[in-house]
Amino acid sequence: MQAKKIATMGLLVALAMVLSWVEQLVPLSVTVPGVKLGLANLAVIFTLCRIGTRAAWGLSLLRVVLVSLTFGNAYSLWYSLAGALLSLVVMTLLRRTGRFSLLGISVAGAVCHNLGQIVVAAAVLGSASMVYYLPVLLVSGTAAGVCIGAVAAILVRRVRL
Amino acid sequence: MRKRTLDIILIAGVLLAAALLWLWLRPVEAGGSVLVIQDGQEIARYALHEDRTVTIGEADYNVLEIQNGQAAVTDANCGDHTCVRTGAVSRAGESIICLPHRLEIRIIGGADSSVDIVAQ
Numbered sequence A: 001m002q003a004k005k006i007a008t009m010g011l012l013v014a015l016a017m018v019l020s021w022v023e024q025l026v027p028l029s030v031t032v033p034g035v036k037l038g039l040a041n042l043a044v045i046f047t048l049c050r051i052g053t054r055a056a057w058g059l060s061l062l063r064v065v066l067v068s069l070t071f072g073n074a075y076s077l078w079y080s081l082a083g084a085l086l087s088l089v090v091m092t093l094l095r096r097t098g099r100f101s102l103l104g105i106s107v108a109g110a111v112c113h114n115l116g117q118i119v120v121a122a123a124v125l126g127s128a129s130m131v132y133y134l135p136v137l138l139v140s141g142t143a144a145g146v147c148i149g150a151v152a153a154i155l156v157r158r159v160r161l
Numbered sequence B: 001m002r003k004r005t006l007d008i009i010l011i012a013g014v015l016l017a018a019a020l021l022w023l024w025l026r027p028v029e030a031g032g033s034v035l036v037i038q039d040g041q042e043i044a045r046y047a048l049h050e051d052r053t054v055t056i057g058e059a060d061y062n063v064l065e066i067q068n069g070q071a072a073v074t075d076a077n078c079g080d081h082t083c084v085r086t087g088a089v090s091r092a093g094e095s096i097i098c099l100p101h102r103l104e105i106r107i108i109g110g111a112d113s114s115v116d117i118v119a120q
């Protein structure tokens, strides 16, 4: 059982890496720092719902570190880490309440990912100008969260481990 | 059914917050000066109504073009080129951000710019 769980987690981490890579290959016409689909959140939400909270945290944080080492720079690690942590905290709490479906959890996760990144970006830039991007990031986060949540709901229901 | 309702309330709440923030932060005042800020420090300031093209930085560069009262980053060697895709900005409060270079091009109102240049 233990070996199977480790194998499953390895597979999910690899999947999250591939999703991050695919996302970088297809740049949406982004004019605002931080706008993105968050494909890798599919793997995180799936893990959160099907395996457990601790596994989801491990997967998400490991992915952030690996992706930053592979595709990013020193600064991108901190943006992503802040976004991932805030997103994990909020998604975990919403799931604990038992009152939100995957869609709500996914939207909150995507929006919080953007919020966490904005806070670190503002600190790095030493500037509050990032707040002007908040409306765009809230809307784009909601749209991305709805898409990812809808797909995640299907995966959680259909995929057998 | 109840879960769906809460989801919708959550989504509506986020979108409402976005709309209110947008109304509140919307830049309306015409800009007067272009501030170049790197690592939180102002490194240059230009008048928005004087056309010019400057290259900021050497190894990590961003080309800032000020033309017809608008500022834009037209070229850069940052990885993501988000700064270039942002396009032109012209109103006070608007900014172009290049996160990989920790650079911000910010437009500010016109009144105080000439005074500041004299003071420096």
Ligand SMILES: [Zn+2]
Pocket: B076, B078, B079, B080, B081, B082, B083, B084, B097, B098, B099, B100, B101
């Ligand atoms: Zn840039």
